Amino acid sequence: MVQLKQFQCDALLRAAEAACVENGARLTHRRRQVLSALMQSPNPLSAYEVLDSCNRSAATSMPAMSVYRILDFLEQQSLVHRLASSNKYVSCSHIACDHKHFQKTHFLLCEACSSVEEVDATEEANQALDHMASAAGFKLTSQQFELSGICTTCQNNAG
């Protein structure tokens, strides 16, 4: 996950706008600012990091309230995802494609560079975890996992 070039970001924003319209919602200026901040960040951002990013790259300053409201909105639209383990946000990596989050989605977090990879659950993993849970009498409901590890790039840099 590398910082997006501007023309890529624009294309994603157009796709995001289309997705909103399809849901009867609007991608306003403020929402676009927040989404853009997350798209351009190589790492997940906390609400206040989003706020700072927006305020650095714009003339008018955004109230903190708006960031919280807008992050909620964007999450409902599946344009961003919230990482519970760090309470930070990442932009969805499937905004431009037709991916609809039908599968469970998991996140791989690099401990070295803080990059995030959004991956679909495998059937193998679903079964193994269901199995592990049912051994304790639990019936798993939908959820996303946030798995820590080392990404390809950082493995190569270290080796």
Place this chain on the structure above:
Amino acid sequence: MVQLKQFQCDALLRAAEAACVENGARLTHRRRQVLSALMQSPNPLSAYEVLDSCNRSAATSMPAMSVYRILDFLEQQSLVHRLASSNKYVSCSHIACDHKHFQKTHFLLCEACSSVEEVDATEEANQALDHMASAAGFKLTSQQFELSGICTTCQNNAG
């Protein structure tokens, strides 16, 4: 996970004290208060919930700082575990037994009653998740998963 009777709690506290001594640490009065609060709670508690619990059940009021310090200490001693997804704490379910957390430990969280079950990772789950991560080039490091679901009791109550 049900609220512990007092004599069970006392036995656990004795075991916890022994574990501390083995590590060259001490289970002081304040630490005992915090650990006891977590043991007696059927659900995970946030730092301030621990604080409230301690202050309800004791004459002298505990400063918030102490709770944070002590939770860190207890976590290092593996007497309590921190749940990253909710930023709350639970007492370890293996204080009395000889369980040493050699295996990865995962947590099953009931969405209905908020109870928590601490379970060992299965080899099957480890492999499935390693496999899923390596498909994206990630090498997983140690971690704990916090899986949402419905516990046995709540399944029966619903059915």
Place this chain on the structure above:
DNA sequence: TCGTGAACGATACATTATATCATTTATAGC
């Protein structure tokens, strides 16, 4: 008994999140 470091108390402060209400903006119907 005294020195030492760990644990704790106390205070201030920083960060993060929510509640509330006024104002502005977009939209649809006329």
Place this chain on the structure above:
DNA sequence: GCTATAAATGATATAATGTATCGTTCACGA
């Protein structure tokens, strides 16, 4: 275009959570 309506935002206050710092007390060993 004009107006009613709801959505979105601005503005302010406040709550909740977490950290930094320093002085004091306490346990323990020399």
